[in-house]
Amino acid sequence: MKTSRRSAVLIGVNQSGRDVQLPALRYAEGDAQAMAGVLLDQRIGTFDPGDVRQYIGADATWSDIKKDLRDLAIDSRPSDVLLVYFAGHALVPEWSTQRDAYLVTADLDAHTLRREPDNGLRMSFLKRDVFEAFAGTSFLILDCCHAGIYRDSEMRHAEAMQTYRTQVDRHSALLACPNGFAARESEEHGHGVFTSHLLRGLRGEAADDNARVSFGHLANFVGQQGIQPPPVQLVQMWGPTTVLTQPPVSRHERQPLSTPANSGTTRPCKNPLDDLASSITQLLGRVFHSETLSAHRPRQIDHAERVEIIRYALDADSAAVVEFSGPGIRTVSSTPRFNKDQLRPLLELSAADATLARLSSPGHVVSDNGRRVLCVPLSYEDGRLLTLTVVDPALAPLDMGEPLAVMLQAIWSTNLLDDPLQAQMHVLTALRTTFGRLPTTLYEHAFGLYQKLIESMTMVFQPVVELDLRPAGVSIHSYEALARRRENEVRAPLTALQMAHVWGDRFIIERDALLLAKSIHSYAAADADSPWEGTKPLSINVAVRSLLSDSYITQVKSALAEANLKPRTVTLEISEQDAIQPGPGERWLQQPLAYFHHHLTTLSRELHICFAVDDFGVGYSSLARMAELPLTQIKVDRTVLHHPLAVEELGLVVRVARYASDRGEASSPRAVVVEGFDDEAPVTLKQIYDLGIHHVQGYFSGETASTSLRELSFAVRERVAATVRGEDDQHQAAAAAGSHRGARSAARGGP
Template sequence: MSDRRWAMFVGSNQCGVQVRVPALKYAENDAREMHALLTDSNIGTFDKDDTRLFLGQRATAADLKAALREIALDSSPSDVLLVYFAGHALVPDWAPQTDAYLGLADLDPTLLRNDPDHGLRMSFLRHDVFELFAGTSFLILDCCHAGAYLANRRQHIPAIDAYGQQMDRHSALLSCPREASSREREQLQHGVLTHELLNALRGAAADADGLVTFNALARHAVEHVTQPTPGHLVPMWGATTTTLTKPSPSRQAIDRPLTPPVGLGKIVPCLNPMEQFAGTVQQLLKRVFKSKERVPAQRHGLDDGGGALERIQAALDAHSAAWVSFAPPNVRILNRTDQFDEVASRPMLEQCLQFVRPGMGSATSLGYLASDAGRHQMLCVPLASTDPAEAPALVFIDPAPALLAMGELLSGTLQAIWAVGVGEDPVYAEVRVLTELRRTFGRLPLTLYDHCLDRYEQLLKSLHMVFQPVIEIALQNHSVSPHSYEALVRRSPADQSAPFTILQIAHAWGDRFIVVRDSILATKAISSYTAANEEARTPRTLPVSINVAVRSLLSDAYVQVIRQAIEEEGLNPHAVMLEISEQDPIHPAVGEEWLQPPHKYFHNRLRHLARELEIGFAVDDFGDGYASLSRMAELPLTQIKVDRSVLHHPLALQEIELVMKVARAALDRGEAAAPRAVIIEGFDNQTDLTLGQLYAVGVRFVQGFGVGPPASAQLRPFDNRDREAIASQIREDLRRTREEL
């Protein structure tokens, strides 16, 4: 466990070389005094061995960058980092006003045009230091253009990793807006902002306990510096719980009323209560799933799934961890890390024993915190169990206090991580954990929603498409042939089963995820099918079916994706068939209002899309979902696909005969030129019905392992032997049926 408090103090009176700005008088002394005060043995909270002071000619961009990067990359969640800078700041003529360079000794504007990273930019501090720092961090800029620090956020660029999403344990105090100037005063012998900071740290901002936090420091500065008014970003608990100095309590500090924050009159959104921890969750997941390599498990008990216990312990910056089972009157250790002391931890385990009992599962409570007279803390996270006699839990000794502030969100995250396991692909694992949090807590912060959507898109784009043929069956060999193909998604081309868990994740998040999922998979299906056709050099392009959810067909964004994909690949629109899952209900979403009955409204929507896109529609999974007969009768469908589950019903033939009648209804009424095609899905060797029985009731199209070549990324040839096998099987089935009669 690290628990280090790092600090960097930088002061530079000069502004590099060849910069025509007056030298400052007090910047270097300001940095020196801030360093002395915060490392003072009586009231300071920083150890001199963990601080660095860069002054004058020794304050170079290269040295400061190296020192800060080393700290950031080796940090842990319990660490603290404070960076203070006093001096000039420069915005070159060619640079945007959303970034500025610190006026360090080696700043040379003539080199920056061709080498923008020659100096130290504020954006470097934000993106390459504080976004990487795992603990709580603070920045104080007493310089011109200080407000540019808040403006140089990444925009319109997908974050590379979880650290780039949000810094929810980072606070900043800036002496002026981005285009304004900071000031020194002769009578103060300091910069105006730093003068008030020193007063605050010496006790003017102390609370009733005689402690000065960053939040109190920032509030004091805003109250006492008026021209220009400093800006401050104090996003969460870290600023209020991290103590900077411990001056003696005073009557002034005790009696001072709390003042409201600066900026009254602004309109700000009401945040989700978990918003302040969104970045911490992302960072925690990255620390757990940062490597695809399996961590060797400590062999002190049951295997925990490839080192999950060790990896979670490291992510929490905890001293030690154990996987235990609470079953009164005993506590049994299932597995533990090397450092876990069962004897010393026994009192805290006994405390948890009265709360964690068999059968309660993880849903009853999202965690407990036990202690032993203030020396150590134990986080206890109950786990779900299928054994009513067991009450498994994870326990962690002295996890980082910064993470404990997450409360139930931390416990819920750990439960989800344990359920997912650490051996998964990192992207897939993150998505699964965030989805479990969504199911547990309901509404998550927007930043976590967007982060999960970004990861989900990456996951979907990594999937592959294979194509399973739909075979037209007949009594004669020459009439047996592929009728069409269905695009099926797989994690790898060799997989035989669909990644149902990945596909169902979208439904836990709602319409946007569903539309994104279907859009990505449809684009992939159309491009992959076009490539497969070109490779196979087929004389004509057979239709391809693509699965789609009801909610996607109601989205104009999805429709545009289909149109664009067909146009870009040069595919005949008539070759595209969208299969609507029978498992999707057809009704308005919460907050929607349809002016027509649901099936009529959706019927009109499909007719509009069929005319506009010139594609066909099918109902998929008949017999395994909502209002099957009414859906078939009322929707403008080109074909009907019967789910394989129907084949195992006791009255399977009667049900298929009913589907055949519904499929012919439009033709019988004179509303169609041909009956709808009925396709039997999932036909295999375990099916009770035979090809002959299906043929006898009018079925002409069958799909599954029992007919034709298996699904693959290529369109495999269908030769005479395949045709003969199917035709002869039908003839033999019919012959046996006649003999039995």
């Protein structure tokens, strides 16, 4: 669907209307047709055939033209463009006391104008009812030749045109109305003199360095051709940048027409960071490529190392973390040259300013006697203010102002030595969060860093265990692919994974696409060495926005084909932490849940993969989502297990999972998987099993997530079966009983 409409109304009239004593022109009608030919040229034109109207000769009637122009004005949008071109005569009636001209159409009757002044194409109509009403950007080009003797014996026409120059917002004009000259037509070129120059300019002679012809460049070009008197130019707002013709390339390869044709005249809405891209990049380089970072393997960083890295990055004399508590000043950590006693007057000033500004400003600078101290608050708790204090930093980074303080707070709060990629992304994400957007160079730098960060992760596979009363029936049902920074880590890198949501869809989709490809390829390799025949199902997490992206779906297809993995092996788990709703600028014709249901159904049919709800119990969880989406399984988040009404909630999930099959709409109920189960859970495996839930995932079986696939040992299967029968782990049962007593008490309104 087009986002903007570019319309042109081209009028050419050789004859002089009804009983208008003006000589016929020879080339006006051909001029309008030639203008249409250029605007619609397959090589250089920027207008589509259906949006260019031509009113030529006897077909150029004032009533049709006015109706067409008025419709365009009323239905216009801010992104639309309108070009009106007229070649012919102009007339100012003898009876008129106003400086207002008529463009002479084929049916203009000068005698009726005294009684019906609106029965014609009047300049005041164009200005008031068309261009002032047009919501977008509009342009007028007039080639009104003074050919022969006008009925306007006083030659007031030129002055009448000058009154049109009253400014109209979003409108530009180019008027060729020489005063009292004979026919301004060129037999040599077969055009009006003015239009012949227009055509030359549009065909490339008025092009800028990128071979694009804007209205502003065209007006300048025509004005330099020596026409006397010179044409009247009114070029304002987007006139200098709106493109009329482009270089001769295929239409699908052209730059968007919203791209300025003359970059020197654009006026972007500036972000405070737009002028700081170089400074930010330099500071990041000094922090993340310093000797302190490069000299160590990944590990935890202490305060002293953080302070030294910041001192180095700002080329400061010294730096410290200082705690202010009432009148007391205590140095928590510092570089060697920091002297609290010498700096006490500045520190006291800094403490006072920091206390006042800690809620409204991320930092401030205090100076006295040639020394300066940058103070950035880090935390405030129980009357104790912890600040990063930098003594005599270089002036250049100080000019960054608030962005510098935001970066320093982010640098302080991340572990620079453990994972420099994630730490640098953390700093850029802090800027993104605070200022809304980054300059293009920094944004692309962040996107490249994020790709590297995700690609550096390892995929491990956590088993989903099928419960049974008998040890022989306890087995691994399937696996879930989980991202880890390192294979032996238990915790997910949530900070790195979730920061994509700060940056938007492009980062989310790229994250999910990279993790999906890594999951499928790693799983195929692990499955080749697995101890059983046949491939067990694999679940992979995905965001709602990724499932709506064609590029993500393409990655699913190619990854499955490359790994030679059957599509039905894969289940994509849709997180309940993602809203199902249109993105910015999107419009869905159906209700969100219905639209997404249809989308998943189509994907399932085309890709032959399965879908599941993940993290039920958090975020945007709803029974409607569970019941209405085409899912093969429902995964319950571990937070449900620790809810006072956990058993009741799990029972409700089971009923929803059976809803479609109970109504005969599905052959079998959806599987329910309880995630995050461990030995600390107040709900027992027996209670879960008795509810009809036979699949559990977590750290209870003795098996941890790994890059390899292994069978459960007999000892593990025996212990799980005993727990399911209620014969094991009395402590867990007692804890569960206590939880239910509390739940019943809460239901009665007790404490």
